[in-house]
Amino acid sequence: MLQFLVRRLIVAILVAATVMTLAFILTRLSGDLAISIAGPNATQADVEAVRKAYGLDRPLTVQFFDWVGRAATGDLGESYFFKAKVSTLIGERMPITITLGLTGLVLALLVSLPLGILAAVRENTTLDRVVQMVALLGQAMPSFWLGLILMITFGLQLGWLPISGTGSWQHYVMPGIVLAFSAIPALTRLTRAGMIQAMGSDYIRTARAKGLSRASILLKHALRNAAIPVVAIAAVQLGFMLGGSIVIEQVFALHGVGFLAWESIGKNDFPVVQAVVLVLAVIYVALTMVADLMNAVLDPRLRGP
Amino acid sequence: MSVMSVTAGPKRGWKSVSTWIGALIVGIAMICAIFAPLLVPHDPFTQDLSKRLLPPFWMAGTNPDYLLGTDQLGRDYLSRLIWGCRISMLIGVTVTVVSALIGITMGVLGGFLGGRVDDAVLFAITTRLSIPVVLVALAIVGLLGSSMHLLVLTLGLLLWDRFAVVARATTMQVRNLDFVAAAWCAGCSRFRILWGEVLPNIASHLVVVATLEIALAILLEAALSFLGLGVPPPLPSWGLMIAEAKDYMFFSPWVIVIPGVALFVLVLGINLLGDGLRDLFGARTDP
Numbered sequence: 295m296l297q298f299l300v301r302r303l304i305v306a307i308l309v310a311a312t313v314m315t316l317a318f319i320l321t322r323l324s325g326d327l328a329i330s331i332a333g334p335n336a337t338q339a340d341v342e343a344v345r346k347a348y349g350l351d352r353p354l355t356v357q358f359f360d361w362v363g364r365a366a367t368g369d370l371g372e373s374y375f376f377k378a379k380v381s382t383l384i385g386e387r388m389p390i391t392i393t394l395g396l397t398g399l400v401l402a403l404l405v406s407l408p409l410g411i412l413a414a415v416r417e418n419t420t421l422d423r424v425v426q427m428v429a430l431l432g433q434a435m436p437s438f439w440l441g442l443i444l445m446i447t448f449g450l451q452l453g454w455l456p457i458s459g460t461g462s463w464q465h466y467v468m469p470g471i472v473l474a475f476s477a478i479p480a481l482t483r484l485t486r487a488g489m490i491q492a493m494g495s496d497y498i499r500t501a502r503a504k505g506l507s508r509a510s511i512l513l514k515h516a517l518r519n520a521a522i523p524v525v526a527i528a529a530v531q532l533g534f535m536l537g538g539s540i541v542i543e544q545v546f547a548l549h550g551v552g553f554l555a556w557e558s559i560g561k562n563d564f565p566v567v568q569a570v571v572l573v574l575a576v577i578y579v580a581l582t583m584v585a586d587l588m589n590a591v592l593d594p595r596l597r598g599p
Numbered sequence: 600m601s602v603m604s605v606t607a608g609p610k611r612g613w614k615s616v617s618t619w620i621g622a623l624i625v626g627i628a629m630i631c632a633i634f635a636p637l638l639v640p641h642d643p644f645t646q647d648l649s650k651r652l653l654p655p656f657w658m659a660g661t662n663p664d665y666l667l668g669t670d671q672l673g674r675d676y677l678s679r680l681i682w683g684c685r686i687s688m689l690i691g692v693t694v695t696v697v698s699a700l701i702g703i704t705m706g707v708l709g710g711f712l713g714g715r716v717d718d719a720v721l722f723a724i725t726t727r728l729s730i731p732v733v734l735v736a737l738a739i740v741g742l743l744g745s746s747m748h749l750l751v752l753t754l755g756l757l758l759w760d761r762f763a764v765v766a767r768a769t770t771m772q773v774r775n776l777d778f779v780a781a782a783w784c785a786g787c788s789r790f791r792i793l794w795g796e797v798l799p800n801i802a803s804h805l806v807v808v809a810t811l812e813i814a815l816a817i818l819l820e821a822a823l824s825f826l827g828l829g830v831p832p833p834l835p836s837w838g839l840m841i842a843e844a845k846d847y848m849f850f851s852p853w854v855i856v857i858p859g860v861a862l863f864v865l866v867l868g869i870n871l872l873g874d875g876l877r878d879l880f881g882a883r884t885d886p
Binding site for chain 2: 313541556
């Protein structure tokens with residue numbers, strides 16, 4: 295178990311280091327940053343001053359290792375536009391993004407688990423096909439467009455929910471639904487496949503032979519085994535959702551991390567952009583590690599020798 | 600279990616209605632995409648402010664010349680919709696070609712050679728999955744300026760993971776089969792075996808992945824264009840049409856309903872066709 299953990303951790307650190315390098319290269323793509331930071335009305339002297347002030351006159355390798363060294367201690371640099379520490383900016387907005395991500399994940403699980411179980415129990419019936427159709431429809435739905443349609447229907451015409459902002463829990467209902475849509479197809483299919491596999495296994499036959507009730511067989515025996523991959527994928531999906539929430543945050547004007555990144559891209563505020571890419575990647579890597587660990591704890595076969 | 604469910608189950612492959620619906624939608628979209636310049640009733644770029652925001656045919660006050668109405672600048676919506684289909688399909692297909700080249704090369708090499716090469720490929724896949732696609736694509740386009748070429752290249756470089764995963768897994772299955780051993784014995788080179796024996800045998804799986812990737816690329820392009828960092832205006836990308844119409848959606852909801860439904864139907868059609876092909880080939884696309 296310890297060996298498994300250590301190996302996983304080394305891969306995670308290597309991935310984070312690679313993403314850091316890529317994020318650094320990414321933000322240097324646009325050429326001379328000093329010119330874009332100084333603004334359109336800057337003189338040559340202003341540009342030089344900016345270059346000196348932000349340390350952009352140093353060789354790229356020096357800048358890179360400076361960034362890596364600081365990031366390793368939690369210092370993600372300073373925003374050019376907000377004139378504040380990037381870590382503070384991200385810290386302030388992270389709760390909104392995480393609330394949104396968790397809302398989406400819980401809603402997605404509430405829909406996909408029952409649907410997947412129903413489809414598996416009634417395999418190859420009309421009900422099964424309807425559930426699979428729902429998954430296909432969810433897969434084809436453009437999230438930003440669904441957001442706008444919900445805004446028109448529930449926000450404007452019915453007046454049930456607020457259209458934008460983050461004042462209360464109601465503000466998270468529509469964005470949460472939209473985000474859930476992106477995870478429902480995968481989670482439903484996986485629950486269905488896992489349940490079908492479990493229902494065909496020997497221990498279910500034994501349970502049936504013992505005369506256990508249908509509910510007990512389904513929920514206690516089959517679901518418990520089918521849930522292992524679902525729980526793991528749910529953690530990974532949460533990682534995708536946090537990264538993908540940028541579009542939804544923009545539609546609903548939720549000022550989370552995605553919104554911050556979007557603003558910063560428009561303002562050439564590259565310390566923020568590279569930090570958000572890094573933070574989201576690290577969260578994703580951490581979540582996949584949690585998923586692997588859960589798998590290993592639940593299923594001893596995966597731990598390896 | 601799986602054999603039973605195929606024989607006793609619903610009709611699959613070309614016997615299934617949904618596959619045909621998918622093929623029909625994709626067929627219409629391809630015709631629209633290829634013959635767009637001939638099909639458009641008006642020029643999709645000509646503005647006429649005196650005819651702005653005309654409603655479509657099912658609403659009152661419509662103009663029979665403009666079947667789906669006009670947008671906020673008086674451009675014919677049907678023409679822009681057809682032209683947008685051309686852009687969606689073009690981006691979907693070209694992005695998939697770029698990502699297929701990268702992903703299949705990596706997956707086949709990793710699966711076939713194993714060892715260090717495979718470790719490197721697995722690491723690349725893990726790293727790629729940890730990168731937030733939408734954010735990085737937005738950042739690249741935002742920093743370098745929007746153009747079709749850049750968009751295709753960016754998305755192609757970001758979406759190769761599923762090709763790599765499936766190519767790797769299927770190559771590993773094929774690698775140890777008898778006909779590959781026979782080719783080794785016949786003295787074939789590595790390249791000859793990869794190109795002539797392995798690739799044709801995993802091709803059906805890759806075709807199914809390609810349909811999924813085209814659908815994904817089309818959705819991503821629409822999302823990026825919606826955020827203003829995708830296809831540059833005045834090109835009528837469906838995502839851009841929705842973004843431009845957003846300010847008018849509360850008074851004239853059809854301006855966002857029309858391009859959104861088009862996007863939804865096209866992606867659904869591609870996925871239906873992909874599912875049909877998957878059943879037909881018996882391919883698996885799950886990682």
